[in-house]
Amino acid sequence: MSTANGTRDAAARDAAAARHPVLITGGAGFVGANLADRLLSAGRRVVVLDNLSRAGVEQNLMWLRSRHGDLLDVMVEDVRDARAVGVAVAGVGQVFHFAAQVAVTTSLTDPREDFTVNAQGTLNVLEAVRACRTPPGVVFTSTNKVYGALDDVPLVRDGRRWVPAAAELRERGIAESRRLDFHSPYGCSKGAADQYVLDYARSYGVPAVVFRMSCIYGPHQFGTEDQGWVAHFLIKAVEGRPVTLYGDGMQQRDILFVEDLVDAFLLAERDVRRLAGYAFNIGGGPRNAISLLELLDLIGAMHGDRPDTTFEAWRTGDQRYYVSDTRRFHGATGWLPRVPVAVGVEKLYRWLLASRGLPARSETARVESAAPLAAAGGPARPFDAGLEAR
């Protein structure tokens, strides 16, 4: 087959895929609802498969339904049910597989439940995709927890945060070449799923991509102490209640506003056949890194009151430092996070107030207009450079 024909075939296949509905497992959740809203707003049909096990997420479905009506199809089903997953996958043009048991803490109390949802549920999705005559693209949301506690990374204190002692790591963050080191049952179940997704691309030619995501935040997030800490801290502030910090509060994370993540999903969907078989670290990167104590300061400036804090011991698998090196995905697609931390946190804060019918308590922090960030930590590596680590 000539290259021109191959290109035409791929274009025809992609156009056909765009006409088919998009399946989002876990689509009632925070990330899924934000992606669904973007797709539905563009006139695309979306099927959400979700068992509504996360408290509050039915509100996201009601919000989507009120905005998009019948363009949205909802299946209240469980990813552990292979038959239901097979029905959901048949006929869709793209799968975003987000349904998961999402908390390390819960995985420690019930590792079997965690395994069946995260590992077996993912296998169900992959098998359903493999059974299709033309397998749809798959984007799977893995986690930075697959890199373990990163205890071997020497850190130094920089004000109220821990940073790597090595300048290069400090400027760039953790790349995909970092060795895998699954910690906690959640790390193991998501890590196993991550590896299955990559292997289905390798062994069966399924066009599947893995996002190893850092902390995502934004509207429609029902953050708790166990997962979604940015939203959790803001909710505590809004409710006037104290926050418990596990560790010293100086742990550093790169946080990514959900709209930036949705941009990355759409690029991954567009290029899924070219990117198939690769994992990408996705987060705010070094320019959007913040410690827990620093976030509390920001919230204090925004809300007028900084939440009171109590300290508890570190929890299993807690990383003192994690910042994503996103240069591989940038090199592959040109993607960069656009929403700075102060802007994104304020958007989430305002959404939380509005969803509770509350007015803002103080003049909010001055917010600069969102501008594309320069490539964090130096120029992007070309996609084909350093592809040894999947």
Ligand SMILES: NC(=O)c1ccc[n+]([C@@H]2O[C@H](COP(=O)([O-])OP(=O)(O)OC[C@H]3O[C@@H](n4cnc5c(N)ncnc54)[C@H](O)[C@@H]3O)[C@@H](O)[C@H]2O)c1
């Ligand atoms: N939010 C983050 O910071 C973050 C970071 C890294 C990875 N992730 C991953 O991204 C994905 C989405 O996360 P989120 O923040 O939107 O979480 P979320 O809890 O808001 O959404 C997950 C959704 O999956 C559903 N679900 C859970 N078990 C299910 C099952 N057995 N069958 C069907 N549906 C089920 C829940 O009801 C929920 O609506 C997850 O896979 C998560 O592990 C999220």
